[in-house]
Amino acid sequence: MSEVQRRKYSQVEKNSIFDGEFMPHIDSMYNFAYRLTFDEDDAKDLVQDTYLKAYRFINSFEQGTNAKAWLFRILKNSFINEYRKKSKQPAKVDYQEVETYYNSDDVDFQGTTDLRAESVKDMLGDEISNALNSLAVDFRTVIILCDLEGFTYEEMAKILDIPIGTVRSRLHRARNLLKEKLKGYAQHMGYDTEEEE
Amino acid sequence: MNEETSGSRKLRCDDTSKCFELLESILDGEMGDPGKEVLKEKLAKCQPCFEHFHLEQAIREVLKNKCTKQEVPKELAQSIREKLHDVK
Numbered sequence: 001m002s003e004v005q006r007r008k009y010s011q012v013e014k015n016s017i018f019d020g021e022f023m024p025h026i027d028s029m030y031n032f033a034y035r036l037t038f039d040e041d042d043a044k045d046l047v048q049d050t051y052l053k054a055y056r057f058i059n060s061f062e063q064g065t066n067a068k069a070w071l072f073r074i075l076k077n078s079f080i081n082e083y084r085k086k087s088k089q090p091a092k093v094d095y096q097e098v099e100t101y102y103n104s105d106d107v108d109f110q111g112t113t114d115l116r117a118e119s120v121k122d123m124l125g126d127e128i129s130n131a132l133n134s135l136a137v138d139f140r141t142v143i144i145l146c147d148l149e150g151f152t153y154e155e156m157a158k159i160l161d162i163p164i165g166t167v168r169s170r171l172h173r174a175r176n177l178l179k180e181k182l183k184g185y186a187q188h189m190g191y192d193t194e195e196e197e
Numbered sequence: 198m199n200e201e202t203s204g205s206r207k208l209r210c211d212d213t214s215k216c217f218e219l220l221e222s223i224l225d226g227e228m229g230d231p232g233k234e235v236l237k238e239k240l241a242k243c244q245p246c247f248e249h250f251h252l253e254q255a256i257r258e259v260l261k262n263k264c265t266k267q268e269v270p271k272e273l274a275q276s277i278r279e280k281l282h283d284v285k
């Protein structure tokens with residue numbers, strides 16, 4: 001929480017911001033927390049901590065700005081600082097090494113698979129969900145923020161504290177990884193991946 | 198709809214890297230109205246762009262529609278309010 005305190009809200013104003021602007025996002029917050037932690041209790045704790053922090057730092061929230069993005073940023077930081085260590089992550093990766101790879105904005109936008117749009121549309125929710133959940137947390141995060149929650153690149157840049165160019169390239173890589181997973185499912189399920197009609 | 202036929206489109210993209218980056222930005226809603234014009238032209242003229250666009254669009258749609266929201270525990274909102282009451 002490095003924002004400068006802009007003003008002080010009265011108790012009544014605080015309550016009204018909290019109830020009117022923060023609480024309506026609880027569903028999205030929980031969904032994000034669950035997809036980060038894969039654990040119901042951890043997700044609940046993470047959302048609860050986020051809301052308590054949001055209240056404590058409410059004076060650094062500027063009314064009229066995007067409350068959802070502000071809350072997501074707090075949640076993401078709490079996750080990194082407190083939960084990442086203990087959460088049940090499927091893949092342990094060397095973070096430093098991966099970081100230099102996908103923080104480079106220099107990405108070649110190529111189609112990497114012969115996966116077909118029709119096969120993707122035929123897939124079940126579970127297959128899509130499992131494919132998403134199998135991605136490393138930083139890739140999963142950009143897809144959740146962009147495709148599930150509809151944040152703009154600029155909002156994502158603020159939530160994640162990374163430049164917009166990095167948002168764009170990380171998203172592209174994330175979707176390519178996702179497509180590779182989906183292609184695997186498609187082949188396994190016998191969906192058509194190559195033939196043109 | 199001649200958008201659905203491939204006959205009039207070139208089969209090789211002049212610059213897939215540039216085109217695909219642009220298409221993905223358009224799909225992510227980053228280009229506004231000017232994006233729609235560019236898109237129309239790309240889809241009409243270039244087969245690789247056409248295919249890439251439809252795949253990327255399908256991916257976004259299934260993510261949005263099929264990654265069902267996790268059901269939020271009923272007691273969560275209440276428990277937040279109680280904790281908050283303690284710190285006020």
Ligand SMILES: [Zn+2]
Binds near residue numbers: 209212213
């Ligand atoms: Zn093209």
